[in-house]
Amino acid sequence: MSLDYLKRILTSRVYDVARETELEIAPALSARTGCTVLLKREDTQPVFSFKLRGAYNKMAGLDARELRRGVIAASAGNHAQGVALAAARLDCKAVIVMPVTTPQVKIDAVRTFGGDRVEIILGGESYSEAKALADVLAAQRKLVFVHPFDDPDVIAGQGTIGMEILRQHAGPIDAIFVAIGGGGLISGIAAYVKAVRPQIRIIGVQASDSDAMAQSIDAGRRVVLKDVGLFCDGTAVKQVGKETFRLCRELVDEIIRVDTDAVCAAIKDVFQDSRSILEPAGALAIAGMKAWVAKNAARQKTVVAVACGANMNFNRLRFVAERAEVGESREAVLAVTIPEQRGSFLRFCDALAGHDITEFNYRIADIEQAHLFVGLQVKDHADRARVMRALRKDGFATLDLSNDELAKQHLRHMVGGRSASAESELLYRFEFPERPGALLRFLSAMSPDWNISLFHYRNEGADFGRILVGIQVPAADMAKFRKFLDGLGYPHCDESANPAYRLFLRG
Incomplete structure (x- = not known):
């Protein structure tokens, strides 16, 4: 299984649109934790998120007939922007179903990246309702559905991040911390890293009020959360994917839960080191890394945290600033x-x-x-x-x-x-x-x-x-x-x- 994903990752076509992002040291975080903290800067992608990798890899693998039919996706943010940019690059028609609650700034971003190749449909109050509408439209219009996480090609596209990390840092790495929503990102990274350097620990991080993967692994089956917290909206998933659940059970060493205050503190930490502002889901890995270091009294370790997104709603900054000091x-x-x-x-x-x-x-x-x-x-x-x-x-x-x-x-x-x-x-x-x-x-x-x-x-x-x-x-x-x-x-x-x-x- 891991060797199959290794081949998929090595042959992924993400670099038609994505860039190899920096793996850079966080000096202040390193000094405070007593460890060498490296940030994988996926927030610097053209759509300010890693999601472009998986979306494009999936769409680039479609045949000419499927591309002519067009694709459809359900998303309130980063995945939608990745699909939109991929559609523009591949000259493919894309329908994006977004919840009616989606902020206008994200709707405008999808239009900007996709141009006239993208049709935006607002429907449903949540991602789940938007996904249900997308399923109906996919059947009616015979469109190819581009899943945000539970697809081998999407997983392989995200796995190129793990490939870059190991290429960029040939020295010892004790642990890699990755945010988990539906599980596509960590599944791809874990599939590559465990196939090449299995001694590196892969540690997932979830918001304590959106921990579907952690609960599923504890239960030994995929559970459905009744409600999810919305602060880390990029990872607010009620049920993880079948394939991502399978991969995480096999390859992920540990999952850490963090609260809102810890996420706000992590956003501030990254800002102090890089002058960049991550979105809440984008800072989850950093919050989890800090919690892990404190819990294990870890010193002189080399750890990597994936800063996976920076599509921050500006109106949230006041809340983040207010809660960051408490979280730290x-x-x-x-x-x-x-x-x-x-x-x-x-x-x-x-x-x-x-x-x-x-x-x-x-x-x-x-x-x-x-x-x-x-x-x-x-x-x-x-x-x-x-x-x-x-x-x-x-x-x-x-x-x-x-x-x-x-x-x-x-x-x-x-x-x-x-x-x-x-x-x-x-x-x-x-x-x-x-x-x-x-x-x-x-x-x-x-x-x-x-x-x-x-x-x-x-x-x-x-x-x-x-x-x-x-x-x-x-x-x-x-x-x-x-x-x-x-x-x-x-x-x-x-x-x-x-x-x-x-x-x-x-x-």
């Missing part, structure tokens, strides 16, 4: 309760000495206690535990929310509301140069003469930090308060008359 265990998200009394704020800040605050949300609600939502930069899990012990030692009840999806996804944006306790409240926006410790210095500069009733801050990586503060100032103290603002030295803006503030926050 470099941000702790905490709920802290402090007494609602003068001096508590400063005692709280003193307890955080040496740790930069990444987020701070507070709204007065109780005359006796204040509940703070706080993000902190930490070194690792142990440092997070030390911070929590210090806070509790100072009498501040502390709850760790670093792994709480509700808190990270929703509650952090909802801390606030109207408060009957916020009498004589003024609302001000402040700006200050964003430097290490800048927020703590700002808090220390706030006068203890007036109570802080609202506070919101989030480090967004900009040159200037922006803070929203509610301060309870009696009318008799207004002259003193204005003098205080003038001496504070930070640009500020009075938002007390803002209609949105009065609608949502004013007591």
Whole structure:
């Protein structure tokens, strides 16, 4: 079986359209992990994904009669773009069925690559429904179906990646990490590598909420997931292929599951090393490699991670940036309760000495206690535990929310509301140069003469930090308060008359 795939891979015609991508060292990741980390840069393909290899190899192998009939594919992204470019190069008509939920940017990309050779049909809410429609159209129009993963020619096309890796790095390789959706990519790479250098471990990586292959191997049969997570949409497959399941059972050494935060951290890692932004599925292998190194305390190993795609939805970048620090265990998200009394704020800040605050949300609600939502930069899990012990030692009840999806996804944006306790409240926006410790210095500069009733801050990586503060100032103290603002030295803006503030926050 492996020798059959070896021949298929060696005779694949992918290089009519694909390029041999770089295998390059990731210096920062290597330094942090203590291993030599090599990235196989499939994100630099013409369609920014490896999918072009398999799609073109399948279509280039069709005879003239089949090409005249045309091909059909179901896909919401990378496979569609690969089929479209292959159709344009082979002068072949292609029908691409895409779910109605497909972002316009991906639809436009398919049109760009395929030109007038491609017909796009939007149908179904998911890939499964689009695939069902494609099957019907294939039968009606007598079109050749180009499967995204469960086809020997597609698998062989993806296998050329394994061939390139071994040619580009003749030295020892301890493990190759590959993302798994339907299984075509890892099946092709494993078929080649295990035939040529079987001592290299092939390790698959799946999103923990889209782990059809891992569950199937555990069960000894192909399982169908009821639901799949959509963050790593490029690998969100409910059922793996028959052939890919067979190959993975035989050739894949291990499968690792990673969560969303770990994927976001991996996207950031690759950006820091290469200034390239991978899509979530494209960063799965890097996230799995990091998890494997940490779990096995691996040092001085040589590992390869396939960066398999960069078709990132731009609107996701805000989410990725927000979750990356938590995924790397470099941000702790905490709920802290402090007494609602003068001096508590400063005692709280003193307890955080040496740790930069990444987020701070507070709204007065109780005359006796204040509940703070706080993000902190930490070194690792142990440092997070030390911070929590210090806070509790100072009498501040502390709850760790670093792994709480509700808190990270929703509650952090909802801390606030109207408060009957916020009498004589003024609302001000402040700006200050964003430097290490800048927020703590700002808090220390706030006068203890007036109570802080609202506070919101989030480090967004900009040159200037922006803070929203509610301060309870009696009318008799207004002259003193204005003098205080003038001496504070930070640009500020009075938002007390803002209609949105009065609608949502004013007591």
